[in-house]
Amino acid sequence: MPTLQETASQVRRDIVRMVHAVQSGHPGGSLGCADLLVALYFNTMKHNPSFNMDGINEDIFFLSNGHISPLFYSVLARSGYFPVSELATFRKLNSRLQGHPATHEHLPGVRVASGSLGQGLSVAVGAALAKKMNKDNSIVYSLQGDGELQEGQNWEAIMFAAHNKVDNLIATVDYNGQQIDGSTKNVLNLENLEAKWRAFGWEVLNMDGNDMDDVVATLAKAKSMLGNGTPICILMKTIMGKGIDFMEGTHEWHGIAPNDAQLESALAQLPETLGDY
DSSP: OOOHHHHHHHHHHHHHHHHHHHTOSOHHHHHHTHHHHHHIIIIIOOOOTTOOTTOTTSOEEEESSGGGHHHHHHHHHHTTSSOGGGGGGTTOTTOSOOSSOOGGGTOTTOOSOOOSTTOHHHHHHHHHHHHHHTTOOOOEEEEEESGGGGSHHHHHHHHHHHHTTOTTEEEEEEEOSEETTEEHHHHHOOOOHHHHHHHTTOEEEEEETTOHHHHHHHHHHHHHTTTSSOOEEEEEEOOTTTTOTTTTTOGGGSSOOOOHHHHHHHHHTSOOOSOOO
16 A cells, blocks of 8 residues: 555646646645645545535545645545546546536535635534534544635634634645745735634644645644634645645746646656556
């Protein structure tokens, strides 16, 4: 059985191949968050690839920053939700794998349309409350970008979750410091995010999102803290474009595709471990 690190390498290969094939998509954030989603779906979450939309008695995940759909699709396919071969249809006409995940495509694993930033945490809070009301002891996970925390709806959801003691929720922030127009510091400075989440009544953990061991350990710690009346936030430090030297650490690869030579260089840096689609 491949290790989590080996699976993450294959997922990164999928990401750059998918985006290159249609010369469209968002590789930077997808590459940076690959370790988290691999850890969630292949280690941490109790989930069922046969997929029931209600997610009763299983852990569920909501992707708020839906532009990193190449990552989401790769992980869903590699963990059995739909055929890996379907990744070849990414962003093509009549594909279920649209540029941003959509529920009307009925793609297994997708429970909410996302891509309009700032909304995912609200949905996750609602789902977590529903589980509590239904005496369902499983966990709700969400992922949002740091740039989208510049939208006010997030802070309403953060305040609401703490007030209502939504303690079956783990919300992770991709804290890479980059967004489409530049660094978050220059576009709209987020200041001290840890202090802000704590001030709103959440427990906060810090994690190196590109160190698989730390990802697994921090997720386990977050799970151990649930059920105590407080939601959990993980501030996940990542490097945009992680794994490909010429993409790392710059907003310029937020939403552009590699050319043929760049794809060749990228794939040379990422071991093929599960077989390309």
